[in-house]
Amino acid sequence: MGRGRQKAKHTKVARELKYSSPDMDLSQLQRELSTPAESESQYSSDESEEDSKD
Numbered sequence: 001m002g003r004g005r006q007k008a009k010h011t012k013v014a015r016e017l018k019y020s021s022p023d024m025d026l027s028q029l030q031r032e033l034s035t036p037a038e039s040e041s042q043y044s045s046d047e048s049e050e051d052s053k054d
Helices: 003-019 026-034 038-053
Strands: none
16 A cells, blocks of 8 residues: 555544544533532642641
């Protein structure tokens, strides 16, 4: 396979990736954003402990 065909295939794949719209579960995204994550509360408590040590 020559370089021209290879480049054309890569261009085709890149164009498909760029212009395709992936299926998104918007309700799942909304649930993730609306509920506070457990890791966020851990980080905030760690930061307050570090501040009190100084």
